[in-house]
Amino acid sequence: MSASKNVESARREQDGVVYYDRGILTGRDGRRYQRYAIKTHFVNPGEDQAELVRRYVLPLYQEGDCLSFTAKVMGMCTNNVRTLEDTHPSFFAKLLAPFAGHNSTGIGMHQPYKMQLVIEICGLPRVLLAAAVSAVTRPFGIRGLFYKICGHGVAGIDGFYPDSSFEIYHTMGVINPEHPVELCDALYAATGVPTAVMDANDFDQNQLGKGTQFPLTDDQLQDALADNPSGQGDELTPFILIRPL
Secondary structure, rough: OOHHHHHHHOOEEEOOOEEEEEEEEEOOOOOEEEEEEEEOOOOOOOHHHHHHHHHHHHOOOOOOOOOEEEHHHHHOOOOOOOOOOOOOOOOOHHHHHOOOOOOOOOOOOOHHHHHHHHHHHHHHHHHHHHHHHHHHHHOOOOHHHHHHHHHHOOHHHHEEEOOOOHHHHHEEEEOOOOHHHHHHHHHHHHOOOOOEEEEEOOOOEEEEEEEEOEEEEEEHHHHHOOOOOOOOOOOOOOOEEEEEE
16 A cells, blocks of 8 residues: 555544544553644744644543644744744854755754754854764764754754745744743643643654653653654644553
């Protein structure tokens, strides 16, 4: 069966909400998790994250469920965005960008505009150190040190994709939201849904923060999302509803 047919066979709809059954995973402790990837409209900067949860998540929510909220969309909601017009790549941003990541992964700093944001967030000395260490260790198959040394969640900088099917991402970058624990607690107070903010891709499930009412441990949350049920394309599924079984 083709990938497109697999996706369509997993498509569900309830109370006007479209979602995809991502199947059941068993964690390392034996606990099992059903996951539903919930489809939304394209979320623009400044939209109300609580209203999004009410509109798309609450129709499917059951007591005991919890929610993974993708960092990109939370960054959009909290206006943690930059545009090409207000980002001006420096000499070092242009120099270092080709060495900081690979275009095929979709998460690298190969764009000078992204690299400029890293420099502004981390400071040039740290970025130069990270680039030097990365250049020395990469021939030995050691990867990812650039992001570890820079820290500050810079691997979560997204956007500035000239070939994205969403035109807004051609000229806009999104930065991981600040104070994710407080954001999750505010969402729980507004909606009653325990929430974690995740920066996920096909290589890693980076937990930015989870609410104080979140029922899963860090390891259990990683297990529940181990196969990146949000996907990496244009699915518009920023919400993963996790249902422990």
